[in-house]
Amino acid sequence: MNAPQLMPNQVARPVPAELLSQLRAHFGERCSTALAVREQHGRDESPFDVLPPEAVLFCESTSDVALAVRLAAAHRVPVIAYGAGSSLEGHLLAVQGGISLDLSRMNQVLRVHAEDLTATVQPGVLRSQLNHEIKDQGLFFPIDPGADASIGGMSATRASGTNAVRYGTMRENVLALEVVTASGEVIRTGTRARKSSAGYDLTRLMVGSEGTLGIITEVTLKLHPLPECVAAAICFFEDVGAAVNTTIQLIQLGVPIARCELLDTHAVRAVNHNDHLGLKEAPMLLMEFHGSDASVKEQAATVQELARDWGGQDFQWATTPEERTRLWTARHHAYLSALQMKPGCRAVTTDTCVPISRLAEMVTSALAEAEAAGLPHFVVGHVGDGNFHIAYLIDPALPAERELAEDLNRRVVERAIAAQGTCTGEHGIGLHKQGFLIDETGEGAVAMMRAVKQALDPHNILNPGKIFQM
């Protein structure tokens, strides 16, 4: 088993003065070398220390991106795409120096084809913004990582969130891309058709490539009709095992539940504290059902029965949209709420995903180990997918706490891989899980990834040092 790598040794590749002046000539004030700006772009929500790029370019168009990449390529200087800065695995850290391309100003919803259930957006569009802009047309985009991430970043990390159990992840919901390649060429992958057998699936190759194979400058997405009826419910259990076993059964039965989230007692306490919810402090499932009135009633009846069999109590409906929003907002805030329970702390977060039948043992073992180790922690999980996060709250000034957290993390991953699962359901590999990737898929598959990278980015300028070492 490979140990988690906190910061692989990397050689910085300095930005030559000539390149900087070429960039300034084109970008003017949109090229910044101010320390505060660079530092903001050299970190994410991971526990890693800041590693700032040498310059930040605020791109406003595909041709901005293409020009920046062409210039950087000529000087063999790294370029790192930046969306909302919400990744959790060190994706944005400039481990080899270089330039950050901030895409947040490319934030236009370019085209909505309501009649085809598709939209084409720029990469800096935030998920909340997209949903706001399409709501009036009776549509929504379901993928919702905890943070209000950018669609480009979500594509690049193959993100998912609470709705994936029913609607899939970015893998299933990205139809087509516009991508700037390592040589600064603009290519298109995919079409607006819902399926295709036209050659290699470059769309899926780019989705999840963490900015290492190309820079995504346009994303065409599947949209979904807003369900006729939505109902949310919460239910409390004696222990997390019972909550997870309820979930396992409902998935095995094929109940088309839309969301099925686990919060352990610590997570419930944190959201209570932050969002003043007054929930019972016990392991909880937060669920949502979508469909026609009759179908939602049926799903809910099935789930209530299953939950009862596992000792589920205090089944409560969120009957109004406001109440639902309040619960889901609290769920989306859970990570930040929990961080606030230990001021100054940072979180080391696991992200394993396993075949559903193995999930209960995974969550209970992880919790038992964390309890035994005495490190503050909490669990939230997209349990309908077999995916859960246990986050260990560490004091960044105490290396021993980080080591302990990493050791616990390693054990969680080890068990997930032994159960034929993955070390990362939705956060990506980034800097942190490069050893785990080899453990999970083997040297042969990683060698194949490397060969693809070498072919598409021969000078290793696109977000170098991420996913694997060249």
Added chain:
Amino acid sequence: MNAPQLMPNQVARPVPAELLSQLRAHFGERCSTALAVREQHGRDESPFDVLPPEAVLFCESTSDVALAVRLAAAHRVPVIAYGAGSSLEGHLLAVQGGISLDLSRMNQVLRVHAEDLTATVQPGVLRSQLNHEIKDQGLFFPIDPGADASIGGMSATRASGTNAVRYGTMRENVLALEVVTASGEVIRTGTRARKSSAGYDLTRLMVGSEGTLGIITEVTLKLHPLPECVAAAICFFEDVGAAVNTTIQLIQLGVPIARCELLDTHAVRAVNHNDHLGLKEAPMLLMEFHGSDASVKEQAATVQELARDWGGQDFQWATTPEERTRLWTARHHAYLSALQMKPGCRAVTTDTCVPISRLAEMVTSALAEAEAAGLPHFVVGHVGDGNFHIAYLIDPALPAERELAEDLNRRVVERAIAAQGTCTGEHGIGLHKQGFLIDETGEGAVAMMRAVKQALDPHNILNPGKIFQM
């Protein structure tokens, strides 16, 4: 617009006597050079003439495949994976000579994890066989191309079929693969987890790569619980436009229909003739609804109402499982039934897929052009996906008929691409659509595909001459 390529110029790469004797030493009688065997392996269900390989190896294990590829690689000789021989685009033709690896004896369902809704199978398992073997566990595998194809071949062409509108295609239903690479190494991609962000999506890169990037030797699939309730219905329309418009509306409304198939009058006549169904000879939708009793009733009511708005008549339920099976078997036979309407003919088949709102105009233009051209034809369509096939029945002895069919095909594809659709929804590129692939995605994307191919198969031994030219 590039013309469809019937047979690109290819240089044969002869199998040296030394390689043949090495293969015979290992495979014994499982290495055949008999003309009948070679010819059987040098054709598919496309209208192309036979192009036999020089030898056929009947592989019985992954190590057979790995050994064959290693030996072939040492001699730079092409290898072509062969499953059930049912592809439609010339995928199996030995355009550069070489060896066919027949995987039909690798036909074991290796593991069924009913509790996780997954199965791992060898590539030669047929879809009917898989469904037969898992039925008793209350599970099914939905992807059903017309032919009883092999799971390996279906993965390699990113196949779909009648259930894709609800359950997705091979893209969404393959979780993990074992693959023999161009150097004869065995690698694994993916896990049994339902989602993952672990590095490049090699699974999706292999799915749809038509045997040009690796040879699939094991496939892990998502399974689905058999629905509690299944109902099938047929409905007849004045014209295909009305049938397609009904479909468009039900997709736009988000009705979770499981299957929605169009047959035009010619196709209905053919299945009547072959399967003695006695259906009204008019454009027909054949639909299926899956879910709970209440949900199926609701879906059906919605669809009946929509169909009525578009003049749908004679809505009839197939109430017994036998009746349903009879209808779907007829649908799966439609292609072969139609071929029998013109003895000795072969079919040139289109496979465009477009954003759903554009489908009605696509089908009606294609039919009008075919009528005007006076070539026998029929339409079947997975219309819920925006995908339809118009097949032109040609006399293979009359080059003018093939030219006419190819010209009609070209016009159908041209319109689909202009509507932001794809030249192939499910059949693949093979030999026939290489020009269309460039029209659809552009030279830049095809250059990227070529770079990936070059990286993973530097001597171009894996099914060379397919998808694009190196």
